Amino acid sequence: MNTDFSNIYINGEWRKGSSDSLMKNTNPFTEEELVTIQAATKEDLDEAYEAARIAQAEWANELPQNKRAVLEKVADVMQENEELILDWIIKESGSTYMKAISEFRASINILKESTTYPYRMEGKILPSQTAGKENRVYRNPLGVIGIISPWNFPFHLAIRSIAPAIATGNAVVIKPATDTPVTGGLIFASIFEAAGLPKGLINVIVGRGSEIGDEIVTHPTPRLISFTGSTEVGRHIGELAGKNLKKSALELGGNNVFIALKEADIDQAVDSALFGKFYHQGQICMAINRIFVHQDIYEEFAETFVQRAKNLKFGDPSKKDTNVGPLINRDQVDRILKDIEASVSQGAKIRVGGNAEGNVLEPTVITDVNNEMPLAKNEIFGPVAILIPFEKDEDVVQMANAYPYGLSGAVHSKNIEHATDMAHEIHTGMIHINDQSVNDEPHMPFGGEKDSGLGRFNGEWVLEEFTTLKWLSVQRTPRNYGPFISQLK
Structure with a gap:
């Protein structure tokens, strides 16, 4: 597993960003520098989305057992590198040891839930009001999903979107928060790479929101933007997504x-x-x-x-x-x-x-x-x-x-x-x-009302967010189009 997180990750390659600006990642407790990353540009983002688009076309047709096998291997890699991951969660996001352990376990749980999704891409066969017709409904991946992860629970809240997206046949481009570029993004490139995920399906872009923040949303490739963060930023992302006719899954602030x-x-x-x-x-x-x-x-x-x-x-x-x-x-x-x-x-x-x-x-x-x-x-x-x-x-x-x-x-x-x-x-x-407000279970719907967001994560509900439905009908016998056609003969 790669542990040099000074580069971005595009199409299976670790490389420097094309920007002249550097992003220094520091420990919030000791304020020591952890890693310096050369930032990505809009051109890097474009390459990442193009790599994801190409890779997703093949991944969508991959057998469900193969999708599941990759995710199971991801869990193995995570558990083999638990101490490394805990160390990064603590030193990058200021997490206590107790919180880091809990975040890691929650991430394993959402990963296990995601291993079931390749076999839950269910469709339906429904009756028709037209004689001789059969109606079919297919559940398909959306395509490419843009993920913007937060700094507070970066590891868990990133994989909460990454794993379901990959499991349902999508590819992802991740932009982690500038305070947590490793645990919110780059570490997943390393984990999924070690697990054998085909190149192009996961890409991680580290850059300033002022430079590429809007472009990750407005780029024509992604069909959904998954964002966890403040209501102010979420409102802006939702506005950009809606203007460009994209879906958005927004988990925002709370009081x-x-x-x-x-x-x-x-x-x-x-x-x-x-x-x-x-x-x-x-x-x-x-x-x-x-x-x-x-x-x-x-x-x-x-x-x-x-x-x-x-x-x-x-x-x-x-x-x-x-x-x-x-x-x-x-x-x-x-x-x-x-x-x-x-x-x-x-x-x-x-x-x-x-x-x-x-x-x-x-x-x-x-x-x-x-x-x-x-x-x-x-x-x-x-x-x-x-x-x-x-x-x-x-x-x-x-x-x-x-x-x-x-x-x-x-x-x-x-x-x-x-x-x-x-x-x-x-x-x-x-x-x-008779409990407190901080609860999250991988099979229960997670999300808010009003200014706290749109959509739901986890369980069957994230399937609705990360997939789309296609109606395909089959006319098994010749259809009678009535006088519209009969008067032509």
């Missing part, structure tokens, strides 16, 4: 709610909220953003939450007992500190944390927050927990739905039906009872 009803088990709810808020420093689209607690249990919940948050270990992500590592860059730290300052000026109280050293922001807990403060209105995407009291069910539902996001959420109550009834009222694509 996810965690609701502890008055009959919640406080101990269980606090544990769930701590995990859902501070896992991977809160840099997860599904992370809890607003914690709503019924006023009858607010003080007890807050005190328990604060005491346990004080025990979170933060700092060096390579240490196996670290709970909270660095944010991806200093811009993220400064953005969050600004919202903390603004919210405190409006009456919020910092109970724990609030300080940063380098890119490490201390686990922070803030109480006396209301739903109009900056920390509640904006997606935090960092290790800052805000606790908001509520009195009535209708109040918390209204506050939960006040903002134009709808990705994930959670409701806690010993009364399951009470929690379920409330969950139905929350406008979101996913929600969990």
